[in-house]
Amino acid sequence: MTANKQEILAAFSEGLKKFDLDSSAVSARIEDDGILTLEGSTKTWQTAVDIGHMAAKLPGVHNVVSDLTAPGAVPLKRKDSAPYRAMGVVDKADVVIIGGGVTGCAIARQLTQYRVNILLLEKEEDLCEGSSKANNGMVHSGYDSKPASLKARLNVRGNAQYTKWAQQLGFQFNRTGSFVCGFGEEDRATIESLYDNGVTNGVPGIEIISGDRARELEPGLSDGVQFALWTPSAGYAEPYEVTLALAENAVDNGARFRLGCEVVDILTEDGRVRGVVTKQGVILCDCVINAAGLYADEIAEMSGDRFYSIHPRRGALVIFDKENKGKIHTFSGVAPNNYTKGGGPEETPEGTLLWGPSALEVPDKEDRDVDREDVEFILEKGMHLTKGIDPRSVITYFSGNRAATYSEDFVIQNSRKIRGFIHVAGIQSPGFASAPAIAELVESLYLGQNPNAPINTAFNPIRKPEPAFRDCTQEERDRLIAENPAYGRVICRCETVTEAEILRAVHGKIPARTMDAVKRRTRAGMGRCQSGFCGSRVLELLAREWKLDPSEVTLKGKGSEILVRPSRNTGRNAE
Amino acid sequence: MNTLSYDIAVIGGGPAGLAAAVKARELGMDRILLVERDYELGGILQQCIHDGFGLLRFKKQLSGCQYAQKFIDLVAEGGIDVLCDTMVLELTDDRRIYAVSAQEGLLEIRAQAVILAMGCRERTRPQVSIMGSRPAGVLTAGSVQRYINMEGYLPGKKAVILGSGDIGLIMARRMTLEGIEVEGVYEVMSSLGGLRRNKVQCLDDYGIPLHLSTTVTKIHGNKRVEAVTVALVGSDGKPVRETERVIPCDLLVLSVGLIPENELSRKAGVQLHPVTRGPVVDDTMMTSVPGVFAAGNVVAVFDLVDYVSRSGEIAAQGAADFIRRQSAQENMVDTVAGSNVGFVLPQRVSADCRGKEINLYLRVRKPMKDVRADIMCNGKILKSTHYGVANPPEMIALRLVPDGPLDGPLTVDVR
Numbered sequence: 001m002t003a004n005k006q007e008i009l010a011a012f013s014e015g016l017k018k019f020d021l022d023s024s025a026v027s028a029r030i031e032d033d034g035i036l037t038l039e040g041s042t043k044t045w046q047t048a049v050d051i052g053h054m055a056a057k058l059p060g061v062h063n064v065v066s067d068l069t070a071p072g073a074v075p076l077k078r079k080d081s082a083p084y085r086a087m088g089v090v091d092k093a094d095v096v097i098i099g100g101g102v103t104g105c106a107i108a109r110q111l112t113q114y115r116v117n118i119l120l121l122e123k124e125e126d127l128c129e130g131s132s133k134a135n136n137g138m139v140h141s142g143y144d145s146k147p148a149s150l151k152a153r154l155n156v157r158g159n160a161q162y163t164k165w166a167q168q169l170g171f172q173f174n175r176t177g178s179f180v181c182g183f184g185e186e187d188r189a190t191i192e193s194l195y196d197n198g199v200t201n202g203v204p205g206i207e208i209i210s211g212d213r214a215r216e217l218e219p220g221l222s223d224g225v226q227f228a229l230w231t232p233s234a235g236y237a238e239p240y241e242v243t244l245a246l247a248e249n250a251v252d253n254g255a256r257f258r259l260g261c262e263v264v265d266i267l268t269e270d271g272r273v274r275g276v277v278t279k280q281g282v283i284l285c286d287c288v289i290n291a292a293g294l295y296a297d298e299i300a301e302m303s304g305d306r307f308y309s310i311h312p313r314r315g316a317l318v319i320f321d322k323e324n325k326g327k328i329h330t331f332s333g334v335a336p337n338n339y340t341k342g343g344g345p346e347e348t349p350e351g352t353l354l355w356g357p358s359a360l361e362v363p364d365k366e367d368r369d370v371d372r373e374d375v376e377f378i379l380e381k382g383m384h385l386t387k388g389i390d391p392r393s394v395i396t397y398f399s400g401n402r403a404a405t406y407s408e409d410f411v412i413q414n415s416r417k418i419r420g421f422i423h424v425a426g427i428q429s430p431g432f433a434s435a436p437a438i439a440e441l442v443e444s445l446y447l448g449q450n451p452n453a454p455i456n457t458a459f460n461p462i463r464k465p466e467p468a469f470r471d472c473t474q475e476e477r478d479r480l481i482a483e484n485p486a487y488g489r490v491i492c493r494c495e496t497v498t499e500a501e502i503l504r505a506v507h508g509k510i511p512a513r514t515m516d517a518v519k520r521r522t523r524a525g526m527g528r529c530q531s532g533f534c535g536s537r538v539l540e541l542l543a544r545e546w547k548l549d550p551s552e553v554t555l556k557g558k559g560s561e562i563l564v565r566p567s568r569n570t571g572r573n574a575e
Numbered sequence: 576m577n578t579l580s581y582d583i584a585v586i587g588g589g590p591a592g593l594a595a596a597v598k599a600r601e602l603g604m605d606r607i608l609l610v611e612r613d614y615e616l617g618g619i620l621q622q623c624i625h626d627g628f629g630l631l632r633f634k635k636q637l638s639g640c641q642y643a644q645k646f647i648d649l650v651a652e653g654g655i656d657v658l659c660d661t662m663v664l665e666l667t668d669d670r671r672i673y674a675v676s677a678q679e680g681l682l683e684i685r686a687q688a689v690i691l692a693m694g695c696r697e698r699t700r701p702q703v704s705i706m707g708s709r710p711a712g713v714l715t716a717g718s719v720q721r722y723i724n725m726e727g728y729l730p731g732k733k734a735v736i737l738g739s740g741d742i743g744l745i746m747a748r749r750m751t752l753e754g755i756e757v758e759g760v761y762e763v764m765s766s767l768g769g770l771r772r773n774k775v776q777c778l779d780d781y782g783i784p785l786h787l788s789t790t791v792t793k794i795h796g797n798k799r800v801e802a803v804t805v806a807l808v809g810s811d812g813k814p815v816r817e818t819e820r821v822i823p824c825d826l827l828v829l830s831v832g833l834i835p836e837n838e839l840s841r842k843a844g845v846q847l848h849p850v851t852r853g854p855v856v857d858d859t860m861m862t863s864v865p866g867v868f869a870a871g872n873v874v875a876v877f878d879l880v881d882y883v884s885r886s887g888e889i890a891a892q893g894a895a896d897f898i899r900r901q902s903a904q905e906n907m908v909d910t911v912a913g914s915n916v917g918f919v920l921p922q923r924v925s926a927d928c929r930g931k932e933i934n935l936y937l938r939v940r941k942p943m944k945d946v947r948a949d950i951m952c953n954g955k956i957l958k959s960t961h962y963g964v965a966n967p968p969e970m971i972a973l974r975l976v977p978d979g980p981l982d983g984p985l986t987v988d989v990r
Contacts, residue, residue: 323841366797369707396701398709474673474681478576481680488677490662493612494838499677530699532715536726550728555711559798562711563728564825567753 005030008060012036015054019047026051026068033416034062035307045070045363049311056406064406065297066309073363076298076309081265081277090281093119093256095446097289098263098276098299100124101132102239102435103427104291105246110439111446112253114453119285120247120255121278123262125557126517127510128243130293131428133520134368134400136317136343136354137239138331140430141178141231143198143206150410152201155430158437159233160204165436169245170465171237172349178234178331179214181225181385187334191229198231205232220328220345220386234331236349239432240520244510249463251509253456259513260557263292266303266421273303273420287420287449289442294365294403296411296425305417308425312365312401315343315357316374318382321393321528325351332385345382345389350523353389355382362401370397395528402428410434412441420449466504468523470496491541492534494527502538506545513546515539516556539563576681581608581656583894584672584686586663586839589618590880591871592692593646594887595894600653602895608656608684610663610674616650617643618694619717620880622724625745627772631881642880658682666691666843668864688894691840691854691862691869692887695833695876700794703737703763703831707793712800716742716830720749729753731826735803736760737791740968741769741878743830748777750828757783758824763790763808766942768830769968770878790814791827800825833876843867850918851875857907858924858933859893860886868894875920875936878970882936889934908981913951913988915940917967926981935973939965939989946989950975953983965989 012028019042026040036055042048048068056064069075095111097104100122108120122129139162145152166173182191191208198206207230214228215221221228247257258280265277266288275284292299293310300306325347333344343357358374379391405411405426415421422445424438431438447453469477469487480487486500505512505521512518515525518538525531525538539562543550551563583599585592588611596609615621620628623639630636633645650657661676672684697715714722714730720742722730734755736743739762747757760778765788767774778785786805792814793804802823806814835853837845845854846863853874854862861868870890871883906926910919920936935950943965950958950973958975965971973987 368709368797369793371706372704372792375704375706394701395699474576477675478681481675481677485677485680488675488680489660490612490664490675493662496662496664529696530701532697532699532718535714535718536721540726550726556798560711561799563722563726563730564732565729567723567727567729 004060008036008058011058012055015058016051019051028055033307034060035065036061037065037067039067041069043070045072046361048073049361052309052311052406053408056408062407063308063411065306066311066406070363074365076301078301079264084264084277084279085282087281089284091119091258091283093117093283093285095119095287095289096121096276096283096285097291099291099293100127100247100257100259101130101291101293102128102243102246102432103293103424103438104289105243105250106435106439107289107291107424107442108255109246109250109253110443112250112255113443113456113459115456116453118250118255119283120250120257121261121263121276121283122257122259125260125514125554126512126520127247127257127259128240128520129556131400131403132243132432133240134317134398135239135315135429135432136346136357137236137348137432138178138343138346138430139173139235139237139433141198141206141234142201142203142430142433143194143229143231145197145201145430146409147197147200150412151430151434154410154434154437154441156202158434161436162235162237162433165242166237168461169242169249169463171241171245173235173237174349175233175235176330176346177217177230177232178333179218179221180229180333181214181221182227183224183334184226188227191227194229198229203231203233206230218328218330218332220388221332222385222387225385236331236346238349242432244521245463245465248509249461252463253459257510263299263302266299268304268418271417271419273418287422287446289422289424291424291427293427294401296403296423300423300425303415303418303421305415305421308405308407308411310365310403310405310425312362312367313404313428314360314362314367314399314401316370316378316397316399317343317354317356318375318378318394318397320353320355320389321395322352324353324389324393327389328353328386334381334385345386355379357399365401368399368401370399374399396530404428410438412438412445414445414449422446466501469498469501491537492522492524492527494529494533495523497522497524497534499541502541503545506542513542514554514556515542515562518542535562576683577679578683578685579608581606581684581686582898583688583690583891584608584610584684585690585692586610586666586672587618587692587694587873588613588616588657588659589692589694589871590620590643590646590883591694591873591887592618592690593643593650594884595690595692595870595891596655597646597649597653598888598891599895600655602891604895604898608658608686609650610661610672610684611657611659612662614660616647616657616659622717622720624724625749628880631879632884639880646884663839666839666867668844670866687898688866688868690887690890690894691867691873692871693836693839693873695835695872697829698832698834700829703790703829705791705794707795707804708797710794710796710798710800712796712825713794713827714829716740716746716828719746719828723749723753729755731755731824733758733824734826734828735791735805735822735824736828736830738762738830738832739768739774739785740830740832741773743828744769744773744777746828746830747783748781751781751783755826758822759784759786761786761789761791761805763788766966767968771966792819794827795821800827803827833872835873835875837873840869840873845869848918848922851920855923856921858921858928859896860890860921861893861897866897875918877936878968882970882972885934909984910935911984911986912937913986915943915989916987919987924981924985928977928981929979930976933975933977935975935987937971937973937987938967939971940967942966943989948973949988951986951988952981
């Protein structure tokens with residue numbers, strides 16, 4: 001093993017030569033388990049990321065911990081947990097899941113099949129505030145992942161389970177299929193290799209088809225497409241709808257959720273998990289599942305078992321006016337040439353045209369900017385792939401970060417150092433598609449540690465979705481209003497969202513406290529006027545229902561208040 | 576579902592809809608319905624507590640609320656049916672309206688004539704390509720106006736305003752009076768976007784700087800706006816990176832234009848005009864769908880409420896005539912936006928309009944001084960009006976009373 005370690009370090013030094021660096025700028029050490037740790041600094045963040053990727057590809061390297069810094073980088077810092085420890089024990093659970101994204105919520109629901117006390121902790125004031133809200137909702141078919149990787153295995157398996165998930169959980173899911181388009185012979189080799197990948201990974205129905213056949217399937221496809229990789233199993237769901245559906249079903253089956261509950265330390269004793277320290281106090285538990293997305297490496301560090309780093313890869317998305325509904329159904333992309341193929345045009349199950357994401361390595365996990373380059377890249381790519389879409393009908397754009405490790409694969413395993421700690425890290429694309437299979441895998445890891453976990457005989461996998469007024473027939477609308485007149489008051493005009501639906505969200509199983517939380521549950525504010533009309537009305541409802549002063553209502557948690565203070569003597573405030 | 580039947584149904588209780596309903600009553604129409612989605616009538620005038628309304632019509636400086644109230648009183652006096660807090664969900668091309676309210680439930684409203692008066696909405700951040708993050712503290716000027724004037728709350732402490740349209744200028748003054756520091760107004764174009772009188776009264780009087788050919792390129796801050804980046808705009812219309820500077824602020828107010836709200840019109844098959852983004856109308860304000868009329872900012876964005884009310888009255892007259900005649904006008908000629916004219920309203924006029932007054936509204940494309948607005952037909956100048964200045968933000972209203980039938984398209988040139 002020692003010789004091997006020296007070989008790895010030598011290979012790393014060799015690999016460094018193609019970067020323009022001072023000899024002492026970057027140093028590396030390797031552990032017995034093949035974890036390479038990098039320290040030092042580089043001139044740009046992209047270089048730091050490139051070095052991490054280079055290192056992760058070296059034979060014998062299992063994963064990379066990179067503490068490389070570069071201008072703009074935010075170094076990983078341990079948080080001072082003393083004041084929160086002092087708050088004492090506030091809660092107990094068998095299993096604490098850290099992170100309320102699609103992964104954490106899927107795991108929570110999966111484990112409610114057992115009679116164990118499950119508590120999910122989310123640092124933001126709503127679920128689905130990280131990567132899970134800012135992806136394109138694609139349920140990838142699985143041709144893309146490296147064969148034999150965890151991604152490849154879980155993606156194909158997860159994809160196959162989406163139909164059942166959608167039926168059980170009552171979310172919208174369209175199995176639209178997807179294309180990777182070839183515009184000329186120069187694209188053929190890439191597409192053939194993706195095809196081979198897909199066959200190896202077991203992607204059902206995968207084939208390479210002619211441009212004409214592709215346009216039969218998707219008439220909105222550009223006339224320049226000569227051939228395409230077609231995988232009929234790919235599909236789309238709304239990622240926030242899926243995440244919340246999972247959470248609600250988990251609540252129905254006994255799981256508990258704490259929002260605004262950031263973890264600042266992990267308590268261990270004799271190599272075993274004992275609990276977590278949160279900003280709400282100490283919570284005792286026997287098992288911690290780290291599904292913290294972009295912050296999974298920081299949680300791992302708190303546990304004393306950090307063997308990967310998360311480097312955020314930002315992706316911007318562009319949303320079009322619903323007047324484009326029906327112009328594009330299936331996803332189409334171009335032959336890729338990067339770590340991520342990025343996204344292309346698609347229509348969400350709601351009928352919204354969505355393009356993107358782009359892909360950019362950024363040094364700050366909280367960087368959710370959209371830059372001109374992102375939008376230009378997305379629009380250029382989309383216009384290249386489609387026809388008949390006016391780029392001026394864009395209504396909004398936003399971005400999120402992929403939680404990528406340097407090995408660019410999922411890390412789902414028991415900690416080798418801390419019993420009771422399970423890593424679920426590096427969940428980036430196709431993490432949403434893989435979520436059902438990730439949850440299964442974590443279930444088996446949990447059962448491995450707790451073989452006698454009692455079955456929850458009352459487990460009910462079914463979540464009945466509440467009616468959306470906009471999708472109802474006139475008869476159904478009549479009935480809803482007769483039962484509850486608040487269905488007759490339309491608050492969001494663009495998306496036809498009624499007061500009853502907003503009140504339902506506010507008092508739901510995962511109560512909505514913020515404007516964004518209401519938006520994710522009801523679509524109020526998602527339409528073409530971008531909450532210009534309904535914003536003040538939703539704010540008024542939130543203030544009324546939570547008994548807050550309007551100046552306490554936030555867009556997305558503390559610090560994002562919409563209103564600052566009352567005006568002088570004007571308006572309703574004076575009454 | 577309840578079914579109601581009316582002679583005229585007006586969608587939207589703002590200035591256009593109010594004027595249309597009142598005029599229809601004056602014309603002897605019996606069964607008139609006014610549908611409004613807000614809690615009370617008045618539309619955007621409800622939140623316009625500043626003065627300057629009604630100079631043409633009432634020869635007085637009224638606030639928006641006062642102006643609206645004059646019509647609201649007439650609606651009440653006229654016994655016109657009003658449904659507030661009621662949202663119209665759909666309009667069909669045979670003049671059936673589907674609406675919903677908490678009080679009435681679902682309604683099907685059948686009308687012999689429908690007047691569209693839905694007004695307009697504000698353009699938003701993505702439509703002017705501002706990059707960066709998405710924090711709280713980015714609001715349209717109209718939203719800020721609503722929060723301050725109606726809800727009684729201030730949405731920030733230090734504001735940057737993008738866009739020198741009228742609402743932006745009005746809000747610069749309003750926010751200053753409320754104790755919000757207004758750092759400046761930034762305008763991407765090389766000339767003012769709103770009325771000159773508003774610049775004088777709202778910016779100059781308060782020492783608020785106007786930065787022309789400058790735009791906001793980026794928003795900073797994750798939870799709340801912390802700053803914005805502004806940059807000069809080059810001759811190609813694109814921001815010049817070297818001129819970027821960062822301005823700390825906690826509020827970005829957008830006054831970047833209005834879009835007529837025509838989702839209902841589109842569903843009903845009403846033909847829309849690519850420049851005005853409103854229905855193509857004739858001189859009775861009738862759209863391409865017989866019996867469906869349109870008035871006010873849903874047709875094109877007007878800058879004076881007096882014009883909006885006038886268009887409502889014309890639409891009411893048109894609707895009344897349509898109901899009595901039960902047929903559309905024949906023998907129409909087009910109006911044509913000639914040199915330096917962006918659009919002309921209406922887009923069609925009756926050819927047999929001898930002795931009848933035609934109101935034409937138009938905007939110039941670029942600012943010009945010492946110009947003539949010529950209305951021409953078949954090479955003949957029917958009317959020529961002199962203007963000292965013609966600015967795109969200031970709509971030109973022309974009146975024409977032809978002394979004979981029109982034998983070809985009506986072209987308006989401003990030169």
